[in-house]
Amino acid sequence: MHFTINGTKYDADPDIRTSLLDLLREHLGLTGSKKGCDHGQCGACTVLVNGRRINSCLTLAVMHQDDEITTIEGIGTPDNLAPLQSAFVRHDGFQCGYCTPGQICSATGMLDEAKKGWPSHVSESLDGDIALSDEEIRERMSGNLCRCSAYPNIVDAIREIAGEDA
Amino acid sequence: MSDKHTLTMDKPVEKSLLDSGAQGLVGEALDRVEGPKKVSGKATYSAEYPIENIAYGFLVRAPFAVGRITEIDMDAAKAAPGVVDVVTDFDRFIRNSAQGAVKEAPVQGVRDVVYFGEPVAIVVAERYEQARDAASLVRIVYDEGKGSFDFEAGISHADIPPDGAAPATFEQGNIDKAMATAGVTIDGDWTTPSQNSAAMEPHASIAMWDDDGLTLYGAYQMPSFDRPSLADALGLKPEKVRIIAPYIGGGFGGKLGIAPESVAAAIASKTTGRPVKAVMTRQQVFDATVRRSNTKQRIRLAADRNGRLTGIGHESHTSNLPDEVFFEPAGIATHFLYGGENRKITHDIVRLNRMLAGSMRAPGEAVGLLALECAMDELAEKLGMDPVELRKVNDCEQDPEKDIPYSTRSFTECLDEGAKRFGWEKRNTTPGKLREGEWLIGHGMASAARGNMLQPSEARVVLNPDGSAVVETDMTDIGTGTYTILSQIAGELLGLPIDRVEVRLGDNAFPPGSGSGGSFGAGSSGSSVYLACESIREKLAKAMGVSPDDLTLKDGEAIAANRHVALRDIIDGAIEATGRIEPGEQGEKVKQAGHGAHFCAVRVNAVTGEVRIDRWTAVFAAGRILNLKTATSQCYGGIVFGIGAALTEELVHDPHNGKIVNRDLAEYHLPVHADVPHLDVTFLPERDTHANPLHAKGIGELGIAGAGAAVANAIANATGARVRDYPITLDKLLGSLPPV
Structure with a gap:
């Protein structure tokens, strides 16, 4: 499968049950998005999907192959903060x-x-x-x-x- | 070989080098040095290390509260896709988390289950989803036993535990007699529920073995204790375990001791030959780490007509598992906050089959003052006295139980400054009578007090000729600001800009630090850095041919005897020193504590009972403030914990099996943005020469002490209703609200 995250294309092979959050953290090494509850109750996993904020733990990775996903890593880096x-x-x-x-x-x-x-x-x-x-x-x-x-x-x-x- | 410069606090340190530093770092409101990493997602927490060939572990837990496991049927789980193995170890798995600052393993052995959701096995699979799914296929066969779940029923046969952070029992004079002869008295029971630290990062371990032993990336507050504790659980020598925890996503006591996932991951990794990552789910954190105990506290106050206390009784019952010595020391601040010659302060434990009870932010003060400070408010009302004045009347010259002075005590000053900043003289003085539309308005206050502690702590400092320095200790930064304050201390004492100091924390490869707990981290680890730097300064002074007192270090230069010399012109190679602080007689010769006062304004909806906090002022005195920005944030955190305790936080135990019913963040209600107004926090200038060479005291827990009571007192002022059962939810207020 293919994903576009912070403007970069990634190939990945997640489980059908993998949340968008786990795709980021466990498959792509983008650990800036955090897992605090895995139930959409804490907001630590918030990312932007096509510019809108979303709890990435509450949505499956396979639903987002055509989306533009922005994570904290795409907002700014330690040397170039937003x-x-x-x-x-x-x-x-x-x-x-x-x-x-x-x-x-x-x-x-x-x-x-x-x-x-x-x-x-x-x-x-x-x-x-x-x-x-x-x-x-x-x-x-x-x-x-x-x-x-x-x-x-x-x-x-x-x-x-x-x-x-x- | 590095020198070790050790100081035992057997006498005050009258002169702190921090007062003569030229770099101008200590005390300033500096940004956190690790901030850019944290705001860009580049700080690496325990579950986030990329490890080759890693497998995922998922804990399997007992679906019952009390009984003996006769069989764990793993066949279906082992046959599930991706499963590497299902691992259990009835002897070595830990029953529950370890308590804080303990070097031994907690109770081990999980064949006999004592609380609902006790972790008893771990499924290891190639992928997280596979491990989690397979965990649901493990079948646990058991003989159910009879447990104790009723707190009220257990009070009649409660235990007296061994002394803990406070004496289990204490009596002075005769409180019964004082009550019988006093002009005015208060006698009531307050109750507080079980609570959870609920740090945003769930407990997580990555365990991996090599010829040197076990490496564990963990989310732990006290690696120098967690290392021997974990080693003990696994039957290893401490040096065969290395815990790495440079970033911890909050602790608040919940990560003081090793939690069940660490031992399970370590054993699973050994068994499977794979690195194993075990991350607890939020529900597992609620069910199977540690809670703050529920409490029932009887407060008795005896006073004369002028409000002077003649007696204080604070008798508490809390709960814990069998064999656990920890008790919530609810009366800990009652020992030294107010005078009164007749005193009785006790702590009894009701043995219950509820998950482990242990330390959560300000164990003791956090719940004890929810009772004591409301009782004081009720006393003020009965006397027709200003609650601030009542506190001031009962301020003490010296410790009311021991013939020792306070190290510092700016308590009355905090009350006065807080009252002034808040505008206390304009408060509502007639409970239930100030109304704006459908809102009842109230004002409340409470005292804050938290004992100060020092723990052994070591740090190594290396000063390089290029004017950079490295600080290493296995002390942690759990959000407390350790990276920043240690950078400030080293930069101040070695005369280096803060960006020339690198602080490395949270790794057992470094010298053993105090760890983060009990608000002793800054004072203890900061002192170890201070001592290492003092030693380096002595060497530099010697190289300059001057006495250390005549040496000024600033911006990478040494200044003495009218000479400015770059460090590289004084030293050929790096200078290394290790500092070690040890608690000493100063812990006994004086009473050390931080003090403060909270003031708040609330609105209570006259129709629904909804409580909103509009305004907050707090003033604290806790010795030297090392970093005004991070210290203020620590106090915000404490105050907001207090708001949660007052209004929303409550773990609900199923009365049939002790199980926590509301084990997630949708049902265990932490304060959110909308619940917290602007908070006005001020520190009074203070230096505590008895505490440590920094003259600083702990502040991480002072903010929570009394905060919830200020809310409760403001609610009482708004409504005229005294709710003594926390949290003060709307249902408890509805009956006392005026007719619609």
Whole structure:
């Protein structure tokens, strides 16, 4: 089978039962995406599929042969961090680092959703532009657990980048 | 051969070299040095090492709570596609995780099962999916035995355990008499449920053998203890085991000791001749690693009309498996937080067939203060007194039980500063009466206290002539900031920019560190680095022909006697030194603890009982703060754990078999982004010369101490309802809410 991940083509031979997350971690050596629960409950495995965030543990690899998949490795490298990654470092938006790739992929997808005007549970209105208040950021990021509880710093990092984009 | 510079803390270290460093690193809010790796997915955690010819292990677990296994039928599993073998070892598999800081194996032997979901075998297959599927085909035949599952029923025949982190029992004066003669009293029971550390990374081991023995990539907090513990379980000498754990995806106590997957993977690897990776599922972590015990705590407070305590009783019952000596030391902070001459603090264990109970963030304080600090709030209300004032009235000059001083105690200062920052004087003073629309508003506070510890720890430091340095110790960074603070300490003392210091952690090939636990990691491992650097400084001073006190090191240069000399012009080759810190008499001569105060504002929905936290202020004093940024983050983490304990976290045990019913992250509710407001955390300046040469105390657990009680007290202030059974879920509030 063939997969396109971070713009690179990969050949792999996963089991029919292999999740997209296990394809990345166990077959392709892309271990930046993390397994925290394998049930879509923690968000550590969040990646972007065709630009949208998804829990990669909840979808089978074989369903994604024609998709463009972006993982944390495709967002930026230690020597060339994306602005959001740098903001996480500056604001200490992580401690152990295990949920971090998922937080960053999720935030990347979330910023795009907000830009497109997608409302959330706490949005004042179902249409119109979205101003990313702290409350909006917290609501939209609540699918990504952080047991170290870097939450306030993650919100600071995302707010900074959202502000630059606006 | 490297020199070993050892310091035993038998007396205070009055002068810390950190105060005279010229590099300006220590105390600053510096970014984590390993941050770029973590935010780009390049930090490698235990399950992520690419190993040739690896096979996947999946644990098979007992589908019953108590009984004896008569047969494990492996035929169907062994015949399944891709299966390499099914392995068990009734004698050597460990029954449960090891406790923290233990060098022996935990209880071994799994033929006789004592809790639901105990790991009893491991399926090894070419692929993960094959191993997991085949594990479901293993049939366990057993004779079911009779277990104990009822906590309340067990209280009447509870054990008194041996002393642990706190004395099992302690009495001073006569609490009964104090209660009988006091002007005002509080006497009540508080209960807290079992909880799980729930680090985001599940426990995982990759085990592989060669002629030198076992190498295990593991997610462990204390490799210098986990190594001998694992070796003991396998019948090996410690030097035949090497644990590698440079990155650990959170611990919070749950990864202090070796967990069942490590021994299973090691035995499976030996049996199959393949490297074996065993990663626990989230459900297995919940079922078969370690929980914080549930507690029932009776608090008695006796006070005079001015609020001065004359007696404190804190009698707790917690639970654990048979043969386990660990007890949740719920009264640990009660020993030193407040005065009062009549005292009774006890810890009894109810033996239950529930999974192992052990350390979770701030064992003792975390749940003990959920009771004590709410009792104090109730006392303040009864006295008609400001809860802050009540705490201040009961601040102590010295340890109330031993005739020793505190090393430092900025407790009243924390209360005052917190009250000021929060705006406590504008709080709601009439419970249940401040309302905005359908929301009831409340304000609450609680004290924070956590004892400070020091553990033996070693580190090796190598200073190179090119002005770079390498620090090595098997100490870990579980998100605590160890990489960064050790870089800061070495850079400060050797006069190097932080990017010229490389810190290598979490590998038994390095000198044995304290490990991460009990908030002693920074003080202990930081001191070992300090001592190694002190030794190197002495050699540099000698080479310069000056006394060490007259030597300044900055930006790779030595400055003394009006000379600036590059390191390469002083030393020909690398200088190496090993530092070792040992706890000493300072642990007994003074009472060492961090102190603080939490203040929070909550909203409680008058219709649904939903609780939202709007605002939080916390002030802490814990000696020198080594890195303002990572220290603040540690406190955030503690506070949010406290919020979880107050509002949502509860492991539910099936009353018929002790099984954890809500064993995943959808049903065990950790706080999420939406549950956490901006947190205002401040540290008061403090130096603790008694603690260690850094003058720093632990902060990883101080933040959780009292945090949940502040929430509970704010809820009581909002609603007028006192819920003494944690977590304070909506159902417990509904009956006390005003008519709609």
